Amino acid sequence: KFQNLEAQQNFAPGEKPTPYQAVTTYNNFYEFGTGKDDPAKNAHTLRPRPWTVEVGGHVEKPGAYDVDDLIRDSHLEDRIYRHRCVEAWSMVIPWVGIPLADLIKRFEPTSKAKYVRFETLEDREQMPGQRRRVMNWPYVEGLTMAEAMNPLTLMAVGLYGEVLPNQNGAPIRLVVPWKYGFKGIKSIVRIDFVDRQPLNSWQELAPHEYGFYANVDPTVDHPRWSQAKERRIGEFFRRDTLPFNGYAEDVAHLYAGMDPKKLY
Amino acid sequence: MKYEKPLRAVLHILCLLPFAWILWQLWLMFNYQPHQLTANPFQYINQYTGDWTIRILLASLAVTPLRKLTKKNWLIKWRRPLGLYAFFYGLLHLGNYVVLDHFFDWTVIWQDLVKRPAMTFGMLALFLMVPLAVTSTKKMIRRLGRSWPRLHRLVYPIAILAVIHNIMMVKADLRQPLIHLSILLLLLGYRIYVKYRPRLVKRLSFS
Numbered sequence A: 001k002f003q004n005l006e007a008q009q010n011f012a013p014g015e016k017p018t019p020y021q022a023v024t025t026y027n028n029f030y031e032f033g034t035g036k037d038d039p040a041k042n043a044h045t046l047r048p049r050p051w052t053v054e055v056g057g058h059v060e061k062p063g064a065y066d067v068d069d070l071i072r073d074s075h076l077e078d079r080i081y082r083h084r085c086v087e088a089w090s091m092v093i094p095w096v097g098i099p100l101a102d103l104i105k106r107f108e109p110t111s112k113a114k115y116v117r118f119e120t121l122e123d124r125e126q127m128p129g130q131r132r133r134v135m136n137w138p139y140v141e142g143l144t145m146a147e148a149m150n151p152l153t154l155m156a157v158g159l160y161g162e163v164l165p166n167q168n169g170a171p172i173r174l175v176v177p178w179k180y181g182f183k184g185i186k187s188i189v190r191i192d193f194v195d196r197q198p199l200n201s202w203q204e205l206a207p208h209e210y211g212f213y214a215n216v217d218p219t220v221d222h223p224r225w226s227q228a229k230e231r232r233i234g235e236f237f238r239r240d241t242l243p244f245n246g247y248a249e250d251v252a253h254l255y256a257g258m259d260p261k262k263l264y
Numbered sequence B: 001m002k003y004e005k006p007l008r009a010v011l012h013i014l015c016l017l018p019f020a021w022i023l024w025q026l027w028l029m030f031n032y033q034p035h036q037l038t039a040n041p042f043q044y045i046n047q048y049t050g051d052w053t054i055r056i057l058l059a060s061l062a063v064t065p066l067r068k069l070t071k072k073n074w075l076i077k078w079r080r081p082l083g084l085y086a087f088f089y090g091l092l093h094l095g096n097y098v099v100l101d102h103f104f105d106w107t108v109i110w111q112d113l114v115k116r117p118a119m120t121f122g123m124l125a126l127f128l129m130v131p132l133a134v135t136s137t138k139k140m141i142r143r144l145g146r147s148w149p150r151l152h153r154l155v156y157p158i159a160i161l162a163v164i165h166n167i168m169m170v171k172a173d174l175r176q177p178l179i180h181l182s183i184l185l186l187l188l189g190y191r192i193y194v195k196y197r198p199r200l201v202k203r204l205s206f207s
Helices: A038-045 A067-072 A100-107 A147-149 A201-205 A248-255 B004-030 B041-070 B072-101 B106-115 B116-132 B138-144 B149-154 B155-169 B175-205
Strands: A007-011 A052-057 A063-066 A076-084 A090-098 A114-120 A142-146 A154-159 A171-175 A188-194 A229-232
Touching: A052 A171, A063 A067, A076 A154, A100 A154, A100 B155, A114 A147, A142 A147, A142 A201, A142 B072, A147 B175, A154 A229, A188 B175, B004 B041, B004 B072, B041 B072, B041 B155, B072 B116, B106 B116, B116 B149, B138 B149, B155 B175
Parallel strands: A007 A076, A052 A188, A090 A229
Antiparallel strands: A052 A063, A076 A090, A090 A154, A114 A142, A114 A188, A154 A171
């Protein structure tokens, strides 16, 4: 489906990708309902094209970018990543995406930009789950500039070589494989470069359970369940959760000297 | 009452339907057919059996108010099967948690029990149901005599613990657990009303 797709990069070597059927029918996307199978059932109302992403804040090149222009002007990469949900289940997903660093370089943030703040579409017609105030809409997420510029951080526009299905966050979503899944904000309409740490939606809702960093850490339990192990979808036995979801080599340096208890 | 027996049969069928549905879905899953258990059947069955435990438990608490309001005394015969079905779904819930979800990982289970109040409440509720199930036979009712009703008042703390457990386990969408809570409060409120009404009436008539 994508013409400008580069060679595959496997960041989950030796692990079998979770079947397409499971990846596209089991996930959280509260904009379409709070059940795990709700997004696949209800996301047909989303219209992912045409789609513009507003870029603003401390950047030299703010503006409204059409998602297809962003895709056409980029080197798309096929990347196989582990995906670990904060609810202790996990998958292996072959994403298609643009390294976020490539996009950021194009927007030319100024030295005032310390964080990147993302926002999901807010539209009750397209996102029926937003008719109920489960959380404050629109969904908000954020990264530090260093996290956003890390080569692992991806703006996904597809999976399994195909255009991203609506339920997985079409047309463009964030993928940060060393963090819990809720950091991977979906159906993004705004990207702002800001000087203060954004208040992400789950932290706003339950600050003692979900923080800003949300780095995968088997030693820091969720208040209501252990994070030491995870259920890989399709497997019977739980497997051990790895620090930074197995990406410590690539990202641990970002948090040198920080208290791991504060990185939940 | 001539409908009494067929109605009880309907009650049994209704209570067994959720279990039959799960078995059917599991059969579909193991035969690679489309099924409703999602890509994570462990989590799905967990929520499903937990929800049915609470629903049937609340139904068992509704028997007495319903009997008094409709003046149909034969309804009392619904109380034992409903209580036992609630216990049955509770055991499935626990079984799924211990065997399928954590496969006897006692470290994790112990940690859940001692460190996480939501889990403690749930397990305590189920644990307290054991003596009620054991003493549910006619023989035990006769043997325990007047302590039987006193023992079975445990159902109130059990229902409260179960509903609190339900509320605490939900991440954000509290709709269903709050419906459970409202029904529980209504059923408990009815009992408080019935118990204190005579006193209230007396006091009002004296003043």
